[in-house]
Amino acid sequence: MQRFGQLIRVKPDKLEEYKAYHAAVWPEVAKTITECNITNYSIYHHDGLLFAYFEYVGEDFEGDMAKMAADPMTQKWWAIQKPLQQPYENRKPDEWWADMEEVFHQD
Numbered sequence: 001m002q003r004f005g006q007l008i009r010v011k012p013d014k015l016e017e018y019k020a021y022h023a024a025v026w027p028e029v030a031k032t033i034t035e036c037n038i039t040n041y042s043i044y045h046h047d048g049l050l051f052a053y054f055e056y057v058g059e060d061f062e063g064d065m066a067k068m069a070a071d072p073m074t075q076k077w078w079a080i081q082k083p084l085q086q087p088y089e090n091r092k093p094d095e096w097w098a099d100m101e102e103v104f105h106q107d
Contacts, residue, residue, distance in 0.1 A: 002061070003105065006052040006097035007088050010045065014084040019045075021080065028073035036064040050085070052097060 010018050022043065033041060037058030044051045058064050068074055082096070091098035 002056045005100035008097045009086040018084045029077045032071045036068045
């Protein structure tokens with residue numbers, strides 16, 4: 001199992017819309033997340049920042065992420081979500097959400 005932390009900004013005037021969408025995540029999107037071996041997925045908000053945490057329990061992260069990206073319903077979901085978000089300034093060129101380095105973990 002791999003743990004992931006990611007960071008992105010939410011546009012200030014879009015926070016309530018973002019929260020409303022995530023309060024009623026489309027079942028097809030939730031199903032794809034599960035089928036792509038992501039578990040324990042949470043998104044937190046503080047002062048315009050969104051922090052996502054999830055655990056990957058599969059064997060081929062790149063393959064599963066490609067499968068998710070190819071899913072038509074996920075593509076529609078992302079098309080709605082992206083205009084609500086503002087990527088973090090220091091992310092890598094190929095990232096939308098900026099991956100974070102884990103510096104401490106305790107079970």
